[in-house]
Amino acid sequence: MSAAVHHLPQADLERLLQQIFVRHGTSESVARTLAANCASAQRDGAHSHGVFRIPAYVSTLASGWVNGTAVPQVQDVASGYVRVDAGGGFAQPALEAARALLVEKARSAGIAVLAIHNSHHFAALWPDVEPFAEEGLVALSVVNSMTCVVPHGARKPLFGTNPIAFAAPCAGHAPIVFDMATSAMAHGDVQIAARKGEQLPEGMGVDRDGQPTCDPQAILDGGALLPFGGHKGSALSMMVELLAAALTGGNFSFEFDWSQHPGAKTPWTGQLVIVIDPTKAEGSRFAERSRELVEQMQAVGLTRMPGERRLREREASARDGVSVTAQEFEQLQVLAKG
Amino acid sequence: MSAAVHHLPQADLERLLQQIFVRHGTSESVARTLAANCASAQRDGAHSHGVFRIPAYVSTLASGWVNGTAVPQVQDVASGYVRVDAGGGFAQPALEAARALLVEKARSAGIAVLAIHNSHHFAALWPDVEPFAEEGLVALSVVNSMTCVVPHGARKPLFGTNPIAFAAPCAGHAPIVFDMATSAMAHGDVQIAARKGEQLPEGMGVDRDGQPTCDPQAILDGGALLPFGGHKGSALSMMVELLAAALTGGNFSFEFDWSQHPGAKTPWTGQLVIVIDPTKAEGSRFAERSRELVEQMQAVGLTRMPGERRLREREASARDGVSVTAQEFEQLQVLAKG
Structure with missing residues (x-):
């Protein structure tokens, strides 16, 4: 049952x-x-x-595709820059290992970046940014994944679902947090729809022949997703490849070859996290301003915040x-x- | 003629x-x-x-809405943080005044942020980021504008067209640059369509009663634009308000009142610019990696890069x-x- x-x-x-x-x-x-x-x-x-x-x-x-016992190597690169080699392990332990140094740098320099490479990210992205907002910081993160999205105007998939997550403190509320795939749907949601035998809305993906389809199984069986929002979502997905892979030294979504590891599902790529200290410009005022924005969004009729x-x-x-x-x-x- | x-x-x-x-x-x-x-x-x-x-x-x-002779006040806040009060003048002279310091900090700290407030940005955003990529840096900028976009799920406009611009170096090519309104269309393009008497595609905006319209003049006459890509574009637009206004100390898109200045057209808000030095993680390799991505995008059939x-x-x-x-x-x- x-x-x-x-x-x-x-x-x-x-x-x-x-x-x-x-x-x-x-x-x-x-x-x-x-x-x-x-x-x-x-x-x-x-x-x-x-x-x-x-x-x-x-x-x-x-x-054997991922190293479950990898010990992340944290490198203190510059006053605003931390780099981590995740050692072929998961991205979350790499973030955890670098987190204190990243926060210290963000508070001191006003902004700091964490570049993780040689990592596998197989989870939601909002848990990576939300804790920064809980301690009064603004955070933005991007991670690339595995080829399953056709760039707008192209014929074949290249990009990953390449999510962008953002978190900011908000006075008297939980932090404002969003986490969005730059694909029209998250890959996990396609898998869930396929498992339930549900059809997808139009515009989510194409089948193995590149033809539009609403069948999630056709997307999974050699088909692909489309970016959200046409050429704009596609440009953002490209940006994620550049920031999460080219900048960190990680693999692009299309670069890794797991064919020798049947059962492997985790993308071996990179991740970027940017943390900003809002007190540097506006003292303690940021969270109040953030709340004002939320109240105005509600005033124009928004019933559900991201x-x-x-x-x-x-x-x-x-x-x-x-x-x-x-x-x-x-x-x-x-x-x-x- | x-x-x-x-x-x-x-x-x-x-x-x-x-x-x-x-x-x-x-x-x-x-x-x-x-x-x-x-x-x-x-x-x-x-x-x-x-x-x-x-x-x-x-x-x-x-x-008299904008100060055409304002002298931007640059403040060196922290090792990765520059703040500028544009003095009620334009944003571009503020960026220019802070630019050298911003680049110096990005090269030293690995990442640096420029927070401009009390500024009017009335131009394209790509000219602000492209020059950083020309000197080997990666740049991201956001600017909020004036209420003309209905948040996804709301009834009335609140956000500005709130563009995001990005630039990254690319070996052997001009930098990769994009500049996208987070609205379904740029406001200037609506004005141009109205002037030419052209109809817009579906999904761009609503009339003064909140009803979908393809008439650009109806959007300009008390109507509003929609975000691009539904709730995702809307969340990005909200992020731009938080970064460009709440974080910098500038006005939100809905805050300024120019009713005493007939003829005023420039939004009095804020702007954020983030600059990253890609050599900090990958030495001189970033631009080559960037080029590899472009070549792969072309290989899957992309005929026009952003x-x-x-x-x-x-x-x-x-x-x-x-x-x-x-x-x-x-x-x-x-x-x-x-």
């Missing part, structure tokens, strides 16, 4: 996920980071980046526990043991 | 525009900066930001002179005298 739902405390879900990661070859430290990240996505109703991803994490670890659905789901999860389907829960328990 | 076209050397056009600016109340120095900016747009075929804008510059100066039309127009202008219609040329000559 996939409709039956389990509700469990976030800490329990994290512990279960941690067991799974360790059982399938990550270090304790990497397992903690990935489990917290994945449980947060599930908690916030971001299901395409929640426990849905676990089987793919497991098959990737089994394939990220608002996540916050509602987060509240519900805190109250009732994080929900996973009975089928997923069973699968997680099997993976934690075997 | 508006179809007749004059071709004149760029230097001559700049001189003529400079005369106009000075004649209508700017300092020599501000006139030089604005004339070079406007002539570059005309040269590159970006007609909505070329000489088309001159009558509005003139009426704005006449209205910004390519501008470069073609630029070459034609270098060869034949910058083209302005006979009507525009006549108008410029009148404005230079009176």
Whole structure:
């Protein structure tokens, strides 16, 4: 019965996920980071980046494609520049290893950049930026992924779904946070639609012959996604390739070859994070100004702020526990043991 | 005969525009900066930001809304942070005044930010970022403008057209540059379509009653534009308000009141410029990587890179002179005298 739902405390879900990661070859430290990240996505109703991803994490670890025990090498490059070699491991532990230095530099220099390369990012991007806003900083991050998006005006896929995430503090509110694929849809949402046998809206993707399709399976079977917003979304996706790969020293979305690693699912690319200290220009005023903008957006009739659905789901999860389907829960328990 | 076209050397056009600016109340120095900016747009075929804008510059100066003789105050805030108070003048002289310091900081800290406030930006945004890429740096800029865009899901306009511009060096090529309004269309292009009596494609804007319209005049007469790409473009537009106004200390697009200045057309807001030194992570390799990306984009069938039309127009202008219609040329000559 996939409709039956389990509700469990976030800490329990994290512990279960941690067991799974360790059982399938990550270090304790990497397992903690990935489990917290994945449980947060599930908690916030971001299901395409929640426990849905676990089987793919497991098959990737089994394939030898990613280094689950990599220790990120942090390099203090300049007064506003931190570089991390993720050692062929996941991007989140690399961010965690560099985080304190990045924040220190942003507060001192006013702006700082973190360039991560040799990394695998297989998660939502908002968990990477939201914590900066929680401590009063403004953060922007981009990550490239794997070829599945046709550049506007081209015939074949080249770009990844290449998301952009942004977070800013807001007085009296949770931070303003958004995380958007520069593709018309996130890849995980296509997979979920395919699994449910649902059709997609028009304009999301093309089939293997380059013809428009609303069938998510046709997009997954040799087809591709389109960028959001035509040539503009396509230009932003190109920018993400330049910032997340060319600038960091990571792979472009089309460069890595995982054909020798059946089961590999995680893109081996790079990530850029820019953090700005808003007190440098406006003292403590930024969060108030941010709130004024939100109030004006509500005044012109906006009923749902970007990220608002996540916050509602987060509240519900805190109250009732994080929900996973009975089928997923069973699968997680099997993976934690075997 | 508006179809007749004059071709004149760029230097001559700049001189003529400079005369106009000075004649209508700017300092020599501000006139030089604005004339070079406007002539570059005309040269590159970006007609909505070329000489088309001159009558509005003139009426704005006449209205007392903008300070044409403002001297920007540059503040060295931190090792990666420069702030400029544009003094109620134009944004371009503010950028020019801070430029050398910004570049020095970007090369030293690895990244630097320029926060301009109390400024009027009435031009294309790509001329602000392209020169950084010409000296090997990566640049990103955002500027907010004036209420004319309905946030996705809202009923009334709030945001400006809020463009994002990006520039990066590319080995053996002109820099990769794009400049996109986060509205479905640039405001200048709506004005040009209205003037020509042309209809717009669907999805660009709404009339004064909030109903979808393809009539550019209905958008200008109390109607509004929509963001590009639905909720994603709308989130980016919100980000531009936060970065260009809240962060810099400038006005939001909906904050300034020019009702006491009939003829005023320039938005009194703020601008953010972020400059990154790509050599900090990848030595001299960035421009080569950038070129690899461009070559792969061409290999998948992309026939026109972002910004390519501008470069073609630029070459034609270098060869034949910058083209302005006979009507525009006549108008410029009148404005230079009176």
